[in-house]
Amino acid sequence: MSIAAQSSRRVMLVPPLFDEMNRMRKMLVDVMRSLETLGVGSFLPDLPGTNESLVPLEQVTLVDWQKAIKACAEQHQISHFASFRGGALTAAMMDTADHWIFTPVKGATILRTMLRTKVAADREAGLNTSLTELATRAEAEPLELAGNVIGSDLFGQLTAAEIPDLKHQRIVRLESDGKPADGHTTGSALWLRAEPDDDPIMSSAIARDIADWIGQ
Template identity: 50%
Template sequence: MSTTLDFSSYPFRENSEYCLRAGSEHDRWILLIPPLFDEMNRTRRMLADLMRNLDLQNIGSILPDLPGTNESRFPPAQANFEIWRDALRSCVDQFGEPVAVASFRGSCLIDDIDKSVKNWRLAPVKGQNLLRTLMRTRVASDKEEGKQTTLAELTEQAQSQSINLAGNQIGPALFSNLQAAQPPELENIRTVRLEGDSKPADTQISGSPLWLRAEPDSDEALSAAIAGDLVSWTAQ
């Protein structure tokens, strides 16, 4: 694929947040919300390939960094769902209304930013599931260092202070968000899952669950399949 990706930014509060952009010359574009926490890093290459695929099919896309992630100057421990939603709305205000919002895994928990826009979701997950994985990773890491940490202890700490879970600084507000969060119910949603996933979905596509990999990886077939489904669905 010869198409290029450009670095851009969008304003949020007193700072700017970075975003990746493709196909800025196209009339239609899709807002891609990256997965949360470590899953964001593991799927970055796949999302970049997805953006190139969409560009080749005459649809632009924008992949914003969320406040408190990557190179953001926003304090990570102060991030929460409402701040992330506000940031996504600021991104849309900057670039205009997208033809659809595409969210992945944990970002399906915060994709309700514009009820007039179509929402496409890949393998949505409950916040508690993400949180449990992060906490178990912390417990295992502490055990390797000779420390005994329990899930109950982490939960108690998180109610009053920021805690580090798998390299992520999570404040009390975000911890509380994750405990109760489920993908919001919206009017125009298309839910897509990978083949073999028995959870409810509108369709299934073939590909690898990159968010489960130990290291970042790509899956060109998965990126192409996602692009194809997005293009056909947004054209309806």
């Protein structure tokens, strides 16, 4: 998806991973529309294995995602990235570009949340599983977590994936988040909601921060 693609100021939005993307997609689209009113064009790609991609997710690795983001940026000549949550892990190859990052998270943290959801769902179905058991299975074979069939290569790479420390970056977090950041914004943690939702005030604030960061 792209909006105002011919603008002289452009940014690629890199989406969160897995079910966090579903919960935050409306917010991302709202950010793109707000950026347009501020004179900034934006582009939101689909990662391989997601949405309309013909590649099965269980065959995709984190390196595949990183290569896809890099190739997409080069094709569209984009040097500014706005990554959300785990999306920052997929933009790590673009180490000389400019990065705006919203509440970055380690790959292991994403997986741990999904594993806990799986354990809870199994318990409701009368099955007794543990985080350790599921992680061991995921290292050997594809495992379905929160509706996503994750291959062992992707699971292993995400487990080891730390938040990238990029040369030109600005990290923004919610005002309620006490972790180190270069800036804060009002809003709510949409990625924790049970259902997809939006936050128009936060979307507008994020768009303004991105536009100011890109500059003239």
